[in-house]
Amino acid sequence: MLRLFTLLGYCFFSLASVAQQVIPVLTKSNALVLGVDAKNNLSSVYFGQRLADEREYTNVLSMYRQTEEYSGVADAAYSSAGSRNLFEPAISVVHGDGNTGLELAYVSHSSQTMPKGVTLTTIILRDRVYPFQVKLFYKTYAEQDVVEIWSSISHTEKKPVTLTKFASANLYLRAPEFWLRNYHGDWAREMQPDEARITHGIKTLDAKLGTRANLFQPPLFMVSMGKPATEDDGNVLVGSVSWTGNFKVDLELDNRDNLRLIAGINNFQSAYTLKPREEFETARFLYTFSSEGKGLASRNLHNWAREFGMVDGHGSRMTLLNNWEATYFDFNEQKLAELLKDTKKLGVDLFLLDDGWFANKYPRNDDHAGLGDWKENATKLPNGISYLIKEATANDVKFGIWIEPEMVNPKSELYEKHPDWVIRQPGREEHYFRNQLVLDLTNPTVQDFVFGVVDDLLTKNPALAYIKWDCNAVIYNAHSAFLNNQQHLYIDYVRGLYKVLERIRAKYPTIPLMLCSGGGGRVDYGALQYFTEYWPSDNTDPLERIYMQWEYSYFFPAMTSSNHVTEWGKQPLKYRIDVAMMGKMGFDIVIGKLPEKELALARQSVKVYDSVKNIIWHGDQYRLSDPWKEPVASVMYVDRQKTKAVLFNYLVNNRYGQGSVGPVKLKGLNAGDKYRVREVNLLPGTRSAIDASKIYTGEFLMKVGFNPAVRQGRNSVVLVLEKM
Numbered sequence: 248m249l250r251l252f253t254l255l256g257y258c259f260f261s262l263a264s265v266a267q268q269v270i271p272v273l274t275k276s277n278a279l280v281l282g283v284d285a286k287n288n289l290s291s292v293y294f295g296q297r298l299a300d301e302r303e304y305t306n307v308l309s310m311y312r313q314t315e316e317y318s319g320v321a322d323a324a325y326s327s328a329g330s331r332n333l334f335e336p337a338i339s340v341v342h343g344d345g346n347t348g349l350e351l352a353y354v355s356h357s358s359q360t361m362p363k364g365v366t367l368t369t370i371i372l373r374d375r376v377y378p379f380q381v382k383l384f385y386k387t388y389a390e391q392d393v394v395e396i397w398s399s400i401s402h403t404e405k406k407p408v409t410l411t412k413f414a415s416a417n418l419y420l421r422a423p424e425f426w427l428r429n430y431h432g433d434w435a436r437e438m439q440p441d442e443a444r445i446t447h448g449i450k451t452l453d454a455k456l457g458t459r460a461n462l463f464q465p466p467l468f469m470v471s472m473g474k475p476a477t478e479d480d481g482n483v484l485v486g487s488v489s490w491t492g493n494f495k496v497d498l499e500l501d502n503r504d505n506l507r508l509i510a511g512i513n514n515f516q517s518a519y520t521l522k523p524r525e526e527f528e529t530a531r532f533l534y535t536f537s538s539e540g541k542g543l544a545s546r547n548l549h550n551w552a553r554e555f556g557m558v559d560g561h562g563s564r565m566t567l568l569n570n571w572e573a574t575y576f577d578f579n580e581q582k583l584a585e586l587l588k589d590t591k592k593l594g595v596d597l598f599l600l601d602d603g604w605f606a607n608k609y610p611r612n613d614d615h616a617g618l619g620d621w622k623e624n625a626t627k628l629p630n631g632i633s634y635l636i637k638e639a640t641a642n643d644v645k646f647g648i649w650i651e652p653e654m655v656n657p658k659s660e661l662y663e664k665h666p667d668w669v670i671r672q673p674g675r676e677e678h679y680f681r682n683q684l685v686l687d688l689t690n691p692t693v694q695d696f697v698f699g700v701v702d703d704l705l706t707k708n709p710a711l712a713y714i715k716w717d718c719n720a721v722i723y724n725a726h727s728a729f730l731n732n733q734q735h736l737y738i739d740y741v742r743g744l745y746k747v748l749e750r751i752r753a754k755y756p757t758i759p760l761m762l763c764s765g766g767g768g769r770v771d772y773g774a775l776q777y778f779t780e781y782w783p784s785d786n787t788d789p790l791e792r793i794y795m796q797w798e799y800s801y802f803f804p805a806m807t808s809s810n811h812v813t814e815w816g817k818q819p820l821k822y823r824i825d826v827a828m829m830g831k832m833g834f835d836i837v838i839g840k841l842p843e844k845e846l847a848l849a850r851q852s853v854k855v856y857d858s859v860k861n862i863i864w865h866g867d868q869y870r871l872s873d874p875w876k877e878p879v880a881s882v883m884y885v886d887r888q889k890t891k892a893v894l895f896n897y898l899v900n901n902r903y904g905q906g907s908v909g910p911v912k913l914k915g916l917n918a919g920d921k922y923r924v925r926e927v928n929l930l931p932g933t934r935s936a937i938d939a940s941k942i943y944t945g946e947f948l949m950k951v952g953f954n955p956a957v958r959q960g961r962n963s964v965v966l967v968l969e970k971m
């Protein structure tokens with residue numbers, strides 16, 4: 248066999264090209280090691296746990312005896328099209344003269360250390376023929392074991408170059424097998440997981456919806472290496488593209504069974520023309536790697552997000568009462584005044600006025616009209632927002648408001664005045680998503696308008712304390728009256744959105760902003776850097792939320808998840824409240840209609856939540872019992888000192904006899920410490936099945952576990968652990 252292959256001119260086994268120089272990109276526990284060979288090809292040498300002796304990275308590739316690699320660049324750190332590369336490229340271009348060749352060679356690299364354990368490694372690559380350059384950036388967050396990768400593309404050719412693909416990152420992973428966990432969804436069905444072994448060929452995760460881009464698929468995924476990772480075992484990369492628009496992740500299992508992971512902005516309808524000396528900066532690809540399963544990976548991301556990836560990650564949040572499901576569009580000043588009193592009665596911090604407060608010529612009385620006309624509706628609110636804020640203050644609560652400033656209803660004054668501000672195809676029938684269209688944020692005048700919506704509200708009402716930013720439509724009929732090159736629309740839209748958000752944050756750095764998109768249609772780390780929290784889904788059925796929040800929690804810290812208690816679902820109020828507590832709690836129910844006992848429970852819950860919210864927001868999260876597999880879901884949060892923890896347990900299977908038959912093994916405690924376990928948020932007037940006088944060691948609770956006594960009639964149990 249070997250002889251036959253040799254005769255045919257192939258060598259059956261080949262050692263990968265030998266790196267003359269390695270560039271280790273390191274975090275506390277992990278390494279991504281790149282290599283430069285004698286011909287200045289930059290390749291991927293190693294991805295995994297960090298080695299104590301850096302010199303040993305040069306030996307890694309000699310341990311692989313895989314089949315012939317014909318091109319010599321299959322493991323490129325940033326593969327290009329139009330060279331020897333035979334696989335999916337990270338970058339493809341059409342040069343100014345029409346040539347499509349690109350072969351990037353290593354030029355130099357440098358490293359810059361920054362505060363908080365951050366290091367930025369920059370590698371410069373240049374085409375071997377054309378004056379075309381790519382800078383690769385690897386930003387490492389050592390403590391959190393998180394890496395961000397992106398690139399910057401530029402050239403000094405005589406004519407513009409067209410970029411037809413422009414990935415952020417290109418990883419090359421070696422393992423016996425790979426498993427992918429990715430997500431699909433729709434309205435009210437966000438974050439539905441799929442997990443499967445990756446087979447040969449290319450699996451693409453992508454979005455082409457423009458805005459509300461993640462409606463069908465978010466840019467969030469995990470790749471387990473060797474075997475599917477569990478919570479505490481296995482090698483797993485948890486990754487995401489930080490881009491609030493069309494993204495693309497290609498996972499290509501090649502002929503040698505290695506996995507090429509190429510992630511970034513989607514090139515769909517987006518061939519980008521780059522003028523000489525202009526820089527095209529890609530989105531960031533964010534990942535963490537864990538050799539101890541998904542639990543550690545998610546805690547890495549939580550720690551990273553609170554420190555670097557969101558607004559005010561170490562701060563506090565306000566509990567709230569929202570009126571969306573309580574009133575929909577049907578409210579007036581008087582009704583709102585009552586709701587403000589209810590806010591106080593409930594004991595939460597803020598009242599959030601949702602959709603329907605604006606527009607006069609075409610009043611916003613349903614979702615067919617008014618979007619774009621951001622002036623208080625004079626019939627509903629004759630005294631304006633400022634009056635409502637005064638009322639809120641009189642009730643000792645704060646006031647927040649809903650906006651959807653990127654959108655317009657065709658039935659609006661804005662549409663009548665500025666049809667050229669709207670994304671639509673001239674001469675073609677308009678197609679609406681929730682009866683609305685998207686404003687053209689590539690146009691700086693439209694950016695000013697959108698910024699102005701927020702700025703006006705906050706200038707006129709400095710006491711306004713919270714904004715819910717919604718985005719309910721996708722982009723149909725992509726066309727901008729402003730752009731000369733329509734291929735730039737999807738990318739420049741997102742850039743325009745970021746410019747607006749940047750301006751808002753420069754002027755209003757601390758105001759809490761909720762990232763909403765008809766539910767979780769837009770939850771990504773590109774947007775979250777401007778927001779304090781997101782709205783996971785309009786589906787607030789607590790049973791559904793247990794699963795959704797479970798999946799979101801692999802990527803985002805609990806404090807970012809806005810969980811509202813509503814009328815959705817068949818579970819009792821206590822169950823609904825307990826589920827909402829696992830994040831940033833709010834209410835969207837008619838408080839005035841609650842029976843006395845339920846009102847007492849709701850008020851008590853706010854107090855209970857106040858006593859545990861800091862553990863949930865700033866502590867470490869452990870997913871203990873998996874609702875996809877077990878009849879009981881258990882999730883635990885432990886404070887940094889391991890002195891206090893809160894454990895949520897829910898019955899998710901209503902079949903006969905289902906419940907917590909055995910103990911749930913707790914995590915994250917100090918084995919040698921002693922803890923008291925007591926049940927909180929009991930229904931008023933009931934007694935707990937848990938004996939709160941007993942003391943257990945951390946060792947017992949982690950090795951033997953604790954039974955929360957979940958069963959029919961006790962289908963939601965919240966336990967607090969306190970170190971003695």
Ligand code: DGJ
Nearest residue numbers: 571601602717765766785
């Ligand atoms: C969609 C959001 O997800 C809801 O919470 C609500 O704000 C409506 N939009 C209002 O139109």
